[in-house]
């Protein structure tokens with residue numbers, strides 16, 4: 001396996017963000033089977049009814065799922081991303097869409113009032129947090145803007161199986177994988193629809209399942225459901241021609257949360 005080399009200028013948050021801003025378009029050239037086939041459906045299951053609701057897509061990227069939620073009948077969809085280049089792509093993607101996009105490079109949701117959102121979702125966002133502190137701040141802000149009884153669903157690459165990759169991506173660690181080494185950057189290598197790797201120096205950061213769950217609990221949320229998201233539906237396996245080795249473990253982990261009512 002090729003030795004992992006993280007360029008010095010990408011070791012911090014700024015470097016990672018800058019690289020992401022430069023290379024976003026190639027990210028969306030990827031095959032992206034796992035998001036389409038199993039991740040987004042799991043988020044939809046976790047969120048429940050969206051019709052008539054105000055929905056926040058946190059870390060919306062180019063807004064593809066925000067626009068799907070709009071098509072599912074949401075009254076209002078707000079797409080937020082820390083990368084301004086993503087927000088530019090999202091705005092340009094569909095001029096007829098009513099999704100409201102906003103960049104949040106400071107990792108706050110200061111433009112949203114307390115208790116203004118019915119449901120929030122975050123697909124594959126928190127593995128991009130370079131520190132636990134940044135992840136905690138994001139959860140606290142999402143908790144603040146949700147209404148009481150509001151739902152927040154987030155999905156991450158399953159950290160226990162992160163080394164095994166998926167049909168459309170693989171992860172490369174610097175040396176032997178240590179599950180307990182947190183805030184550790186690893187290279188995320190996408191494959192295009194022909195299986196060719198798109199090696200653009202994207203980095204994500206490793207956290208344990210306990211950290212992902214405790215961050216939610218310590219931010220004031222109650223866990224209402226979890227799902228180990230896998231290629232376990234024979235129709236999906238057949239449609240996307242998923243090789244047997246990727247049917248034996250979960251690719252992703254979905255967590256459904258509620259902001260509990262404050263007792264008066």
Ligand SMILES: C[S@@+](CC[C@H](N)C(=O)[O-])C[C@H]1O[C@@H](n2cnc3c(N)ncnc32)[C@H](O)[C@@H]1O
Pocket residue numbers: 020035058059060061062063064065080081082083086104107122123124125126128129134138
């Ligand atoms: C892997 S992409 C996924 C994009 C989108 N959710 C999707 O599924 O197509 C992760 C996105 O999260 C954004 N992001 C990472 N950390 C964030 C944060 N703290 N606040 C807002 N956006 C963030 C990144 O800029 C990136 O666009």
